[in-house]
Amino acid sequence: MLPLVALVGRPNVGKSTLFNALTRTRDALVHDEPGVTRDRNYGICRLAEDRPFVLVDTGGIAGENTHLESGNLAGATARQARAGAEEADLVLFVVDGREGPSALDDDLLRWLRKAGTPTFLVVNKIDGIDARAALAEFSRYGFSDVFAVSSAHRQGIDPLLEKVLGRLPADGDAAVPDDDPERVRVAFVGRPNVGKSTLVNRILGEERMIASDVAGTTRDSIAVDLERDGRKYRLVDTAGIRRKSKVEEAVETFSIIKTLQAIEQCQVAVVMIDASEGVTDQDASVLGAVLDAGRALVVAVNKWDGLSDYQRSQVEALLSRKLAFVEWAEAVRISARHGSGLRELFRAIHRAHASAMHQFGTAEVTRALEIAYEANPPPVVRGHAAKLRFAHPGGENPPTFVVHGTRLRTLSDSYRRYLENFFRKRFKLVGTPVRFVFKEGD
Numbered sequence: 001m002l003p004l005v006a007l008v009g010r011p012n013v014g015k016s017t018l019f020n021a022l023t024r025t026r027d028a029l030v031h032d033e034p035g036v037t038r039d040r041n042y043g044i045c046r047l048a049e050d051r052p053f054v055l056v057d058t059g060g061i062a063g064e065n066t067h068l069e070s071g072n073l074a075g076a077t078a079r080q081a082r083a084g085a086e087e088a089d090l091v092l093f094v095v096d097g098r099e100g101p102s103a104l105d106d107d108l109l110r111w112l113r114k115a116g117t118p119t120f121l122v123v124n125k126i127d128g129i130d131a132r133a134a135l136a137e138f139s140r141y142g143f144s145d146v147f148a149v150s151s152a153h154r155q156g157i158d159p160l161l162e163k164v165l166g167r168l169p170a171d172g173d174a175a176v177p178d179d180d181p182e183r184v185r186v187a188f189v190g191r192p193n194v195g196k197s198t199l200v201n202r203i204l205g206e207e208r209m210i211a212s213d214v215a216g217t218t219r220d221s222i223a224v225d226l227e228r229d230g231r232k233y234r235l236v237d238t239a240g241i242r243r244k245s246k247v248e249e250a251v252e253t254f255s256i257i258k259t260l261q262a263i264e265q266c267q268v269a270v271v272m273i274d275a276s277e278g279v280t281d282q283d284a285s286v287l288g289a290v291l292d293a294g295r296a297l298v299v300a301v302n303k304w305d306g307l308s309d310y311q312r313s314q315v316e317a318l319l320s321r322k323l324a325f326v327e328w329a330e331a332v333r334i335s336a337r338h339g340s341g342l343r344e345l346f347r348a349i350h351r352a353h354a355s356a357m358h359q360f361g362t363a364e365v366t367r368a369l370e371i372a373y374e375a376n377p378p379p380v381v382r383g384h385a386a387k388l389r390f391a392h393p394g395g396e397n398p399p400t401f402v403v404h405g406t407r408l409r410t411l412s413d414s415y416r417r418y419l420e421n422f423f424r425k426r427f428k429l430v431g432t433p434v435r436f437v438f439k440e441g442d
């Protein structure tokens with residue numbers, strides 16, 4: 001399970017600015033894909049590469065903060081913000097260093113104390129002001145962990161991050177041990193009601209004989225092993241799916257956090273969408289999360305059974321438009337209710353896994369680069385052109401290619417896309433994101 005950090009603070013103190021500073025990836029190559037809606041309420045901080053954590057902006061959860069503006073923390077929306085603070089491993093209580101403490105900050109402080117979650121005080125907007133004086137204004141809050149930052153200018157973010165990581169549980173249960181490299185770790189994810197539990201229960205029902213709960217997994221991240229068509233799979237994070245609690249209290253946001261965690265644990269994410277509803281913004285943000293995590297992807301278009309031929313043709317058109325940003329992923333039409341399309345679904349999962357985990361040799365990767373480069377060298381920019389010299393494999397899931405050369409900064413997005421498409425085609429990569437890392441020099 002990824003640790004959870006919640007941002008709490010009144011409106012305008014800079015929570016979303018801090019959120020962006022922490023969740024923005026340093027990998028310049030993972031650019032925003034058009035068509036992906038980024039939900040601003042949650043994200044994964046990957047600034048420390050080997051220690052990702054989930055970040056939630058509870059201000060966002062609470063809607064437009066109306067309850068906060070009225071100074072009243074009661075009500076359903078406030079309950080969610082509070083749940084965020086209570087479930088988190090750590091709260092960052094964000095305040096405005098320019099304005100000093102306000103009545104609303106005092107309110108928030110009171111219920112944070114009640115929640116009892118470890119809390120750091122983050123005094124924001126200290127750019128251009130006397131940080132020490134700003135901190136002093138909040139000294140009566142009595143925090144021992146106090147950070148002066150400027151989210152907008154990324155000042156003080158690294159020391160904050162370091163202390164945050166120090167406080168979070170170390171990767172406690174990477175509970176699902178990687179015992180068998182042949183076993184494909186799959187997560188079924190998607191927004192509520194697309195049919196995840198119907199599908200998982202159907203799969204497990206059919207395979208009852210060989211499905212078994214994996215011992216030692218925690219209640220929350222229960223995994224199930226199964227075999228299908230002679231291949232082995234581990235379904236990760238099925239707990240919430242199989243025994244669905246009717247108490248869907250913390251609603252969306254917390255299933256979204258679970259979704260992020262499931263994506264983190266899997267190799268192949270099956271994103272389910274409901275054909276009768278098309279591709280919603282929420283579907284797109286789940287897809288975006290899979291891209292961010294670099295996981296292999298299969299789209300399962302569920303409830304295909306309920307559609308007329310006319311509706312099907314409309315849905316087909318919609319899918320090709322809305323899924324254009326993940327056109328490399330296979331989209332399989334299924335009916336979880338009737339069990340149709342499952343064989344094709346598992347084949348697609350297998351193909352995606354094979355692509356994602358493929359081990360490349362340096363020679364074939366460099367050869368691919370040479371051919372791509374010769375066929376279409378980068379254009380001359382102000383009298384100079386980037387030179388691509390050689391390449392080597394840089395990892396799997398997702399397949400990563402490290403390209404060495406000079407003036408690589410001048411490579412345009414369209415050239416990067418050309419390289420990606422070239423490599424995809426040459427190595428027949430389907431169902432997985434592909435990453436390039438560009439290294440200046442030889």
Ligand code: GDP
Nearest residue numbers: 011012013014015016017124125150151152153
């Ligand atoms: P939120 O409502 O708490 O999410 O606050 P926002 O992140 O939307 O920020 C509110 C305003 O404060 C925006 O105009 C930001 O540009 C500004 N702001 C945020 N962080 C900083 C900072 O570090 N320094 C300064 N000077 N302004 C900031």
Ligand code: GDP
Nearest residue numbers: 192193194195196197198302303306335336337
């Ligand atoms: P989850 O929230 O994603 O786990 O979704 P559920 O599995 O609980 O399904 C939500 C609703 O969609 C239920 O009423 C299901 O019976 C229905 N449903 C699930 N799969 C299908 C399907 O393939 N076809 C149709 N017509 N309905 C389905």
